[in-house]
Amino acid sequence: MGGPLLSRRDFLALGSAAALLPGVAFAAAPTGTKLHGLSAFGDLKYPADFKQFDYVNADAPKGGTFIFSPPNWVFNQSPLTFNTLNTFVAKGDAPPRMEMCFDTLMASALDxxxxxxxxxxxxxxxxxxxxTFEFSLRSEARFxxxxxxxxxxxxxxxxxxxxxGHPDLLLPLSQMIEAVAVDAHTFRLSFSGKQSPRTILNVAGFPIASKAYFEANPFTSVGMKAPLGSGPYRVGRIVAGQTIEYDxxxxxxARDLPVNRGLYNFDRIRIEFYRDRQAGFEAFKKGNVLFRQEFTARVWVTGYDFPALKEGKVVKREFPAERRPSMQAxxxxxxxxxFRDPRVRRAMALCFDFEWTKRNIFYNSYERSQSCFERSDYRAEGKPSPEELALLEPLRGKxxxxxxxxxxxxxxxxxxxxDRKLLGAAAKLLAEAGWKRNGQFVQNAKGEPLTVELLVDDDDWIRIHSPWTENMKAIGIDASIRVVDSAQYTARQVDFDFDLISMALSFTATPSRDDIENLFHSRAATLPGSRNFPGTADPAIDALVEAAGKAQSRQELTIALRALDRVLRARLDWIPNWYLPNHRAAFWDMFGYKEPKPDFGFPVEAMWWFDKDKATAIGKA
Incomplete structure (x- = not known):
C-alpha cells in the first residue's frame, strides 16, 4: 500500500545498499585535480570519456506521450492533487516530477x-x-x-x-558556510568540516533555480506560476489539482551529454491525479492512463481481468525492486x-496482526518489515557484533x-x-504504564482516556487499519481513523498535527547523515515539513546518526547503521509495517525499454520510449 517518498538525491537515484564492496573511501578521492565524477566508496564505473550509461538505449526514438500516476515523489510533492508549482519549499502540494524541469550540477548513474x-x-x-568543492560549469548551460x-x-x-528551502534541501546544507560564484562558470561550495563526507553527493544533485526569476518572485510563495527551469522538460498544460503536462x-x-543520452524520450509526460485509487484503476483500464504501479494487493490479484489485458493490449508483470534500503512504518x-512511554507504543504495536492482514487483505503478497533499513545490509540481525558494541557501549543507560x-x-x-496472548500482553503493558480500565476505555491518573487517531488520506487505509483499531479498542484504547483530503493531510503532516501517520520511504544506496538526519535526528524534530514524524529528539540517536555520517568506508557505514537500527527498533518510535520485494507494474503495450533494468533505479518516464509499431498494433498510435 502506498507509494514511497523518495529520499533526496534526485528521483533518478533510486538505488540501495549493495553488499560490502571493496574500494577506497570518498576521503581518498584525489584533491587539487578536476574530477569528472564522484562516488562515496570505490572507483567510478564510467571513465571521463564515456558516451552513455549502459542501461539506456542511446538510439531510442523521441516522441509520444507517457501518461501515468507517479508511484514516488520528493520534497513537498503529492500524487493526489497539487496547488502550487513551487516544489522547493515545505508549504503547499506540488505535482511530482517538477524536478525534471531543473538541471543539477551532477547526475546519478543508476547502475x-x-x-x-x-x-x-x-x-x-x-x-x-x-x-571545499569547486565546480567548473559548462558555458553552454541555458535556462x-x-x-x-x-x-x-x-x-x-x-x-x-x-x-x-524544503527540509530535504535545507538540512543537508546546515554545515554550508559559503556558496559563491568565483566567476560566471566557477562555483565554490564550502562546508565547516562538520558535514558528512558524503554530503556533497546529496547537494550536487540539488535543482538549480534562476536567480533572476526568484529576485523578481518571492521564493517562499506558492502559486500556479512555474519557476523558470533549465531541464529536459518544461511545464505545459495544467488543470489545477487534476492534470499536469511536461513538454x-x-x-x-544538455540533450547530448553522456548523462542524458538515451533519456527523456517522450515528447510529453502527463500526470493524472486521482484521489481515489479505484478511479485511477478505472482510468488505466480505459487507456486514459498508460502506466501504473499497483500498490493494492487485492486489485493486483483480482482486478486485472479486463478486456484490454485479455486481448494482449496491456502487459502485467513484475520488475525487480531496487537494491536499496527501504522503510515503511x-x-x-x-x-x-x-505516547512517550515506550510501553504504550509497544502495546499499540502488539495490536497490529500482520499475519491476519497478510492473508485476508494482502493476498499473501507482502512481507513483514522489521527494520528501518529493510532489504539491505544495514538491517540489524542477531546480537550486536563487537564493532557495533563499540558504538553502543558508550550509550549504555541512555x-x-x-x-x-x-x-x-x-x-x-x-x-x-x-491473538489473545498478544492482546493480553498489550493490556498488561498499558496497566504497567499507569493506564487503568474505567468502563470501555483505559484512563491515566488524571482521568484522561488514551485516544489514538490514525491519520490517512485514502479510503483503502480504512480497510487495512480497521482491524488494528478494533484490537486497540479491545484493550481499552479509544482508537479511530481520520480520513482527510490531500491538502489537509499535507498541512497536518507538515505541522506534525497527528497521533499516528504512516510513511513509505526509500533511502539512497549509500545513506549519508543528511538522508537519515531528516528522519531521526533531533535537529529535524522541530523543523516543519521534516520526516521526523515521531519527534525523535534523543542525544544517543543523534550520536549514532553522526557516526554513520562520519563513516569512511562502506563497512564502517554498515556497522553504524546496524547499531542505529537496533536502537530505533528498541525505541519503537516507528511501528514497522510491510514491504514488497518487486515492482508490480502494468502498462499498455506501446513502449520500448531496455532489460534488465538497472539495479538502482526505475524511472520509467525517463528511460522508456514510445514504440510506434507497438502502439499501432493495439490501436493507440
Missing part, C-alpha cells in the same frame, strides 16, 4: 550505488581539507528562456535552500505526552537495554485477527 557524473558541472575539484545558467544562479539557489524541450542544451507522535540483545523482531501472531 552504481552512489556515483555522480557531471551535468551542468563538467568537473569538480576537491580542496586539500575536503571541505528555457535562452538566458545563460551561471555560477550566480547556482550560488543563489543554495543560499535560498539553506534559508527557506520535452526540443532545444534542451507508522510513526507514533511523541510530541504528545501520552538507550533501551534491548538494543544490546537480539535485534528486536515484532512478534508473530496466531493469524486469528484477535
Amino acid at each position: 552504481e550505488p552512489d556515483a555522480l557524473y557531471g551535468l551542468v558541472a563538467e568537473g569538480v575539484t576537491i580542496s586539500d581539507d575536503r571541505n 528555457h528562456d535562452g538566458t545563460p545558467l551561471t555560477a550566480e544562479d547556482v550560488a543563489h539557489s543554495f543560499q535560498l535552500y539553506k534559508q527557506d 520535452r524541450v526540443e532545444d534542451y542544451w 507508522t510513526a507514533i507522535n511523541q510530541r504528545r505526552e501520552r 538507550i533501551p537495554d534491548e538494543a544490546f540483545g537480539e535485534a528486536i523482531i515484532q512478534p508473530v501472531s496466531d493469524g486469528s485477527g484477535r
